[in-house]
Amino acid sequence: LTTSQTRLQYDGMGVLPEYYAAVGTLLLLIYVILAVGNVFTIAFVSYEKSLQKPSYLIFCNLAAVDVAFGTTTMPKIIAKYLLKDETIAFHSCFIQMFFVHYLGTVTSFLLLLMAIDRFIAVCNPLRYSTLVTNHSTAIVCVVCWVIPVSWLSFILVQTAAVPYCDSNVITQCFCDQTSISKLACGDLRSLILFCFSMAMFVLLGPLSFIIFSYIAIIITVLKMSNVQARYKIFSTCSPQLLIICLYYLPRCAVYANDIKGQTSIDIRIMLIMWYSLFPPLVNPIIFCFRTKEIREMLMMKIRKKNVKGNQEASLGGKMR
Template sequence: MYNMDKYSNSTTVTEFFLTGFPGVSPEFYPAVGLLLLFIYLVLALGNIFTIAFVFYEKNLQKPVYLIFCNLAAVDFAFGTATMPKIVGKYLISDDNISFYACFIQMYLIHYLGTVTSFLLLVMAIDRFIAICNPLRYPTIVTNQSAAVICLIFWIFPGLWMVLIVYQSISLPYCNSNIIQHCFCDRTSITKLACSDITVPQTYAFVGAMVTLLGPLAFILSSYVSIIIAVFKISNAQGKYKTFSTCSPQLLIICLYYLPRCAVYVLDVTVQMKIDARIMIVIWYSLFPPLVNPMIFCFRTKEIREAFLMKLRKSKISHKRTAPSG
């Protein structure tokens, strides 16, 4: 075991510097900053719209859409925890972050990522019960039960991540303070520690495997059961309808898990180049929150139809109130 008090006393770093994206020339910083700002605005507005629209539409206030709202909330929170600092680096050359602010960001990044993983698990459970046990679905899955489960998965990772961050912040940082990344993730920070990081690395790796592979294993098994159940449906239209209700969730799950699993496997089996790792991490961190609202709205039939109906009603109302010639 290592002495955390001894480590914390030997820390001399007071702030960190973020390198950002690899290979970007300073002359392109304003363009990159504006692009990132646009991405953040789309991400924020899309997820806020999803939450507001579901709560506004009484017909959409069902367990599955309550889960969507929780996922939209965590996507918005993740983007807000990471994007402003990246935008600031490229637009106003604000590439430094204080020691404690960096660990707060690290906490939020890994906490929100864990919440997302558990919410995707809840989403898979919802579809599993709806398709494999439809008669009991209305009694098992209610708005109240979905809200309670989502709340548990918001609270539980918060307590867990405190331990992970405490182990990282208690390490001594007395050499380089340059983080080769766009934000403060645990791997990039702990590489800068000037002591043995085997124990905290082991704890963090085990935690990552539990939060990533645990839900993923159940999600895969549940969708295998769903596919088997679908093929037992004799009606072709019934098969299509069932698959269409699952396709948005499957797409979201693939966007979240596939690149993460690739990074973890490559980190263990081969030494990834820093540039490649940064790009993959940014991809799986920001792309899903950006496109999830589009998947919710355009791949989920009930949300899409409710949205189009609102648009039609708005056009009709506008025509009636418009002054004549």
């Protein structure tokens, strides 16, 4: 790594200094809700043996990615607005860049796996229990975590190998390859092309199969004569489809506008912040309240707790 700079400065969102405290407090609240919600999801599924199924295992992996991504990016963003600490060490920026792209790639693969799970369950239900087991799902989830390390390590090494200019301002809220490459003095055209190709592969590859799988699911469901079966399948698939849309639609908008080059920096940053924070924030809510099995399990737990509390209160009154 060749540069005279030891620290980089986040440009961040276009927020006036007098609003820094309010924005920082809001972001801190978002991070706390994001972390608590996703950790609760993982703990709840891990504790309830009846929920330890392939589809929930995939969602727990997604929740783990969401917590990791939030922990990778949010502390420095919060520090900028609450503590007015707008800098990050040069080497730390590269580490953050690696994990930002790594966790984003794992998320894309897990969403693909989620769609495959629903595709087999609806379109080939007789073979579902044979093809999709906890063991096979766990193996594929591990593969989703391992595969991106190879090419992202290559990108990290290549990005760090070029000389960097004296400019130290990153036009982003966290370090990513696009913002860091703008500070380079060396020729990064071939690396940028490789990064763009991999980004398209990670984005469009899974998205293409996801679209195909849900079209096949819709066609299969519409052929069913049983209305209750239709409703059950739609109610099972709709939370996952909503999560997928929240993740992919803003990303597609960012890449499409990057190609056109017509989006302002502030709008681009807001879109990136949207798809970085909003899906992890609402995923546990969608998962718990839109999934019938989870919703019923939670309500049963709450009712049991209320009954137990009433019995203890009644017993205490009789003892008096």
